[in-house]
Amino acid sequence: MSCISCLAFRQKKLDNSVEEKDNLHLKEKIGGENSSGASSFTFYELSLATKGFKCANLIGEGGFGKVYKGHLSKGQASQIIYIKVVAIKQLNLDGQQGSHEFVTEVLMLSLFHHSNLVKLIGYCSEGNQRLLVYEYMPKRSLEHHLFEPEKSKQLSWNVRMKIAVGAARGLEYLQCKAYPPVIYRDLKSANILLDHDFNPKLSDFGLAKLGPVGDNTHVSTRVMGTYGYCAPEYAMSGKLTLKSDIYSFGVVLLELITGHKALDLTRKSGHQNLVAWFRPYFNNKRMYAQVVDSRLEGNYPPRSLNHAIAITAMCLQEDANRRPLINDIVVALEYIASKSIRELNKRLESKPETNPN
DSSP: OOSHHHHHHHHHHHOOSHHHHHHHHHHHHHOSGGGTOOEEOOHHHHHHHTTTTOGGGEEEEETTEEEEEEEEEEEETTEEEEEEEEEEEEEOOOHHHHHHHHHHHHHHHHHOOOTTBOOEEEEEOSTTOOEEEEEOOTTOBHHHHHHSTTTGGGOOHHHHHHHHHHHHHHHHIIIIISSSOEEOOOOSGGGEEEOTTOOEEEOOOTTOEEOOOTTOOOEEOOOOSOTTTSOHHHHHHOEEOHHHHHHHHHHHHHHHHHOOOSBOTTSOTTSSBHHHHHGGGTTOGGGHHHHSOGGGTTOSOHHHHHHHHHHHHHHTOSSGGGSOOHHHHHHHHHHHHHHHHHHHHHHHHHSOOOOOO
16 A cells, blocks of 8 residues: 555544644545656665665755665666656654654645745655655755855855745745645755755655635644744744744744854854844844855845845744735845846946956
8 A cells, every 4th residue: 555545544543633634635635646746666666776775875864864865767777768866765753743744745745836845756655664755956955055164155145045035935835826825834944955056945844734724813733843943923822824934934034144053052142042143133234244144255235135134034023913925025035136136246347357467
């Protein structure tokens, strides 16, 4: 039994909680494996693709499990038709919750398709194994580039704004184009993957929830996600809304601007929580140049920086109702990104040419 309908049936046996109803709703909308576009793989096939899950192929690791680079081939040994490079996530199944996250991710990514959402190629649910097969993202995660010293210089101001725009478009699709709308619930730099041109794609939908519809204003659920990114009202009450993701997006914007982690226990007291540390600076433009990521070496348009921080401040409003809609965020960020390109190009053109003699 490996079809999507069977996966949902297994989940029903494991968990009769309120969260299981979301998966049943999704299963009804998909209507079977053929409409999902995701293929079913055997554990043997994925073991071959990763050379036995060899350490040399390990490209990521977290609480969810390990991610390996793999090569899927089609054809006989004497005549390989093609080889596809993929990322294979082997989940750590922690009881019912691990199985729930696996089913949720398969169903979510089977339903929803967008250029800024990572593509699910297939899955494996053989025995007690739970694996997911994604398109391979060669630049890995935004977290990797922001916080690995040897990588950070690749993230120019224009690239950072490009990533912000793409991530916002992915979120806009989930909130405005999908029905029912989807609350991502785990938006963070580690879950924003980058292709070879630094185009971002949202990944890891195991914690995603169907959002409120009709007269409902929120979804009640136990608090999940990553500390430092969770909206305060959700962390305190468990009431989840679309605006909860807007807060998390604001934290990612702040990481892009400052180059600091949402939560960094290696920093001194008062600086460890990024939002709490930066909040006093939001209304002090004279301090912006001192808190922007020093690795940018001043190569950013000051007006674009001001606008980016203004958007970030709105996203991080403690009152969820005062946070902007994702549509407005996309429009504002697209304007900043295009303006930044023009301003930086003008700056380069105005520089005097150096005479090598």
